[in-house]
Amino acid sequence: MRRLFPAPWLSLALWGLWLLLNLSLSPGNLLLGAVLGVLAPVLMAPLRPLPVRLRHPGVIVRLVLRVGMDVLVSNLQVARAVWTARRRPPHSAFVKIPLDLRNANGLAALSMITTVIPGTVWSELALDRSILLMHVFDLVDEAQFIEHFKTTYERPLMEIFE
Structure with missing residues (x-):
């Protein structure tokens, strides 16, 4: 599951942003946003720096x-x-x-x-x-x-x- 969704919150945010920018909940936009939300984090995972542990x-x-x-x-x-x-x-x-x-x-x-x-x-x-x-x-x-x-x-x- 982690392989398909390396950053689940980012996937959700991309999907929501796609729908917001298109101002449409049509099936095509729902599907295209979901594909973007899944593929973008998977393809860009090697570019992400080390995980962040915020202190203080x-x-x-x-x-x-x-x-x-x-x-x-x-x-x-x-x-x-x-x-x-x-x-x-x-x-x-x-x-x-x-x-x-x-x-x-x-x-x-x-x-x-x-x-x-x-x-x-x-x-x-x-x-x-x-x-x-x-x-x-x-x-x-x-x-x-x-x-x-x-x-x-x-x-x-x-x-x-x-």
Whole structure:
């Protein structure tokens, strides 16, 4: 049974999403959604990383709230930098951040966090996963940015995933 449904919740979610996107409960859509829900997880199982064991739910909640707050603050900072660009152009730069986080799931979460926060872009990860190259829209102090990034995002993810 596990072979046919390697991720039963994902299969169910894909089936439901298919029906929702098509806005139809016709027999053809029910069947096509079920086929998609069964085949997609089976075919993509080799691409999935190791199973996740989340630890420290309190850290997860704090991290989610912190990321939400940083998204709001960064939106305001980027908007201000764009509006005042004639007087003070933003100082964009690439920053090399040394990483201690090695867990694939943790790195995936870190990349999503980086992508969500305005003004930062995950550019490259070293092959040995030791250095992250990140583009920052308006960099004031590189050392302070690196310390903030490691303290705010990397360390909580290490607690959660490692």
